[in-house]
Amino acid sequence: MKYLLPTLGFAAAVAAHGYVDNATIANKVYTFYQPYQDPYISPAPQRISRPVQGNGPVTDVTIADVQCGGYSEGGIVGSSPAALHAEVAAGSEISLRWTLWPDSHVGPLVTYMARCPDAGCNNYLPGSSAVWFKVKEEGRTGTSDTWGDSKLMKAGSAATYTVPSCLKPGYYLVRHEIIALHSAYAYPGAQFYPGCHQLKVTGSGSSTPSGLVGFPGAYKGSDAGITYDSYKAQTYTVPGPSVFKC
Numbered sequence: 001m002k003y004l005l006p007t008l009g010f011a012a013a014v015a016a017h018g019y020v021d022n023a024t025i026a027n028k029v030y031t032f033y034q035p036y037q038d039p040y041i042s043p044a045p046q047r048i049s050r051p052v053q054g055n056g057p058v059t060d061v062t063i064a065d066v067q068c069g070g071y072s073e074g075g076i077v078g079s080s081p082a083a084l085h086a087e088v089a090a091g092s093e094i095s096l097r098w099t100l101w102p103d104s105h106v107g108p109l110v111t112y113m114a115r116c117p118d119a120g121c122n123n124y125l126p127g128s129s130a131v132w133f134k135v136k137e138e139g140r141t142g143t144s145d146t147w148g149d150s151k152l153m154k155a156g157s158a159a160t161y162t163v164p165s166c167l168k169p170g171y172y173l174v175r176h177e178i179i180a181l182h183s184a185y186a187y188p189g190a191q192f193y194p195g196c197h198q199l200k201v202t203g204s205g206s207s208t209p210s211g212l213v214g215f216p217g218a219y220k221g222s223d224a225g226i227t228y229d230s231y232k233a234q235t236y237t238v239p240g241p242s243v244f245k246c
């Protein structure tokens, strides 16, 4: 096994932010794509999560990178499929553990899902098609300094979401993000930290959510939840569609 540490990656050169390190899905722990290790390991480890290009943000809501990560400026347009799926029953709660999140980076946690083809997600790239529905959002608590991502600023915490219990079984792509708002008073300024993982959902549900959105497409720079002064005591509206409920 070949293993080299990166010297000075583009994202390592700026202040550290983060990515999802691992997840617990149906009582199993899955290590997610490790942007500072996986590219240097041969053969590449097989993951349920799609590659992210480091711990830095996406700031342009109109490019492919806003879907599952990427580094278009450096020639890596968007992310790419992962090899594996994690099997989980509809109705289950999933825990996502981020690397320790910087306490300046206040903002919401938002999670979407998209149904993949019946063959699975591992050849599936939705492009900007409207395929996504929102399954969870956690914004600001009133006008306080408590945000969806506040819990991630302590070691050992996790973001969670629940696979809707009524969802039709099959393969699904999950898009989970933090939107950091510390520089969001003008656009571009909000920092998007999206990442995607692949599930095989089991169960007996039959729901196929409607009102789907695309990434890019769902967000505009002018959205109230994207151009926002987090230093003011004011309420906050998470961008994107309303949360799907069974």
Ligand SMILES: [Cu+2]
Pocket (backbone or CB within 6 Å): 015, 016, 017, 105, 180, 191
């Ligand atoms: Cu940052």
